[in-house]
Amino acid sequence: MKREDKEYLTTGQIAKRTGLTIRTLRYYDQIGLLKPSKYNEASARLYGKEDLVRLQKINALKYIGLNLSDIKQIIQDGPFPEQDLRSSLLTQKEVIRHKIAHMQYVSKAIDEALDMLNERGTEVDWDSLSDIIQTIHTEKDWGEQYRNALRLQARIRLYDRFSANKVGWHRWFFDRLGLEADLKILELGCGDAALWSRNLDRIPPSWSITLTDLSPGMLEAARTNVNDRSGRFVFLTADAQSIPFHDGEFDVIIANHMLYHVLDIEKALSECHRVLKNNGVLYTSTMSKKHLQEMEQLARTFDPAMRVLDDVMERFHLDNGNGILSSFFSDIEVFRYEDDMNVNEAEPLIRYMVSTPMNAKDYLAGGKLEAFKAYVTDKIREGNGNIRITMDSGFFLSRKKEKTV
Numbered sequence: 092m093k094r095e096d097k098e099y100l101t102t103g104q105i106a107k108r109t110g111l112t113i114r115t116l117r118y119y120d121q122i123g124l125l126k127p128s129k130y131n132e133a134s135a136r137l138y139g140k141e142d143l144v145r146l147q148k149i150n151a152l153k154y155i156g157l158n159l160s161d162i163k164q165i166i167q168d169g170p171f172p173e174q175d176l177r178s179s180l181l182t183q184k185e186v187i188r189h190k191i192a193h194m195q196y197v198s199k200a201i202d203e204a205l206d207m208l209n210e211r212g213t214e215v216d217w218d219s220l221s222d223i224i225q226t227i228h229t230e231k232d233w234g235e236q237y238r239n240a241l242r243l244q245a246r247i248r249l250y251d252r253f254s255a256n257k258v259g260w261h262r263w264f265f266d267r268l269g270l271e272a273d274l275k276i277l278e279l280g281c282g283d284a285a286l287w288s289r290n291l292d293r294i295p296p297s298w299s300i301t302l303t304d305l306s307p308g309m310l311e312a313a314r315t316n317v318n319d320r321s322g323r324f325v326f327l328t329a330d331a332q333s334i335p336f337h338d339g340e341f342d343v344i345i346a347n348h349m350l351y352h353v354l355d356i357e358k359a360l361s362e363c364h365r366v367l368k369n370n371g372v373l374y375t376s377t378m379s380k381k382h383l384q385e386m387e388q389l390a391r392t393f394d395p396a397m398r399v400l401d402d403v404m405e406r407f408h409l410d411n412g413n414g415i416l417s418s419f420f421s422d423i424e425v426f427r428y429e430d431d432m433n434v435n436e437a438e439p440l441i442r443y444m445v446s447t448p449m450n451a452k453d454y455l456a457g458g459k460l461e462a463f464k465a466y467v468t469d470k471i472r473e474g475n476g477n478i479r480i481t482m483d484s485g486f487f488l489s490r491k492k493e494k495t496v
Contacts, residue, residue: 099137192311242446256430280349284313303329351407376486379409398449420489427485437467
């Protein structure tokens with residue numbers, strides 16, 4: 092064996108180390124899922140460290156439940172599939188955590204069905220049973236879950252590494268809620284409950300918190316993240332456009348970076364006004380039109396057709412939110428989170444850009460990706476070692492005034 096080949100492993104060595112069969116590895120090569128880095132003089136396959144990283148990702152995605160065709164597509168879609176093992180492992184862990192939460196949700200539904208049968212025997216509430224069966228058989232698109240987790244990791248890593256404000260959005264936002272006792276709080280579109288899981292040490296024990304989301308799977312992830320044993324939290328699948336609570340029930344309602352996704356924003360705000368107590372407070376966070384604009388301009392100057400920032404932001408942002416809220420609330424204040432980024436590496440920035448739902452991910456592949464990396468690197472050099480990116484987010488605080496007779 093040549094000296095330079097000693098840094099590589101043969102198919103047999105890979106099989107021995109991983110427990111996979113030689114036949115499986117050859118099949119992966121045949122379908123283009125895992126090609127060896129090189130061949131030796133005897134035409135034997137040789138695998139390097141990057142191949143092992145890719146193999147680890149393949150096995151993790153198989154464990155999640157994806158088929159080989161989906162796995163191949165995911166790996167081909169990623170512009171940096173093997174260069175960041177830490178990011179890859181974190182993403183895999185996040186999706187597996189979501190799968191565990193989903194399985195717990197299904198297990199709970201089965202327990203409810205068993206309890207119903209034990210209590211009622213043949214006199215079954217067929218509507219309730221049908222709902223439980225539907226829950227059990229709901230198929231999760233774990234490929235999409237993986238892509239979503241990958242996108243989220245790309246954004247979190249960029250913010251964590253390059254944001255100037257090290258307090259962090261969730262801690263800053265929580266501070267603005269105050270510490271008044273006995274608050275009854277509703278969060279709409281809670282997602283994975285990051286606001287609460289990152290502030291568990293500071294939540295007053297007298298607060299009662301209801302977390303809602305349209306997605307049952309996301310709600311189970313929220314339940315797992317909060318892991319509440321105090322009884323302060325209630326989790327409920329609900330639509331912001333039809334809030335399932337009585338009039339005047341809550342002291343505080345939170346819509347954290349989600350209102351622009353609601354189909355009928357006015358209907359959602361009307362519902363928020365209805366379920367708030369008199370003098371109750373609505374927190375609606377969003378960004379301004381300046382937010383991350385340097386990133387958008389970077390893409391457009393490289394290719395005028397390329398887009399990064401989601402157009403959905405146009406529906407509710409810091410520049411038009413006051414006017415939208417004023418149809419339902421008369422007492423409105425705006426609070427801004429002071430931050431920006433100075434990015435000195437091309438790859439984390441490009442990871443973020445291809446994580447958005449816009450078309451950057453379609454443009455940045457193959458030779459064009461390499462050209463864009465070189466372009467961004469040049470811009471960093473021209474900017475004395477970094478690219479400054481504006482971050483302009485905040486929230487509106489709207490108070491429901493008590494009606495005067």
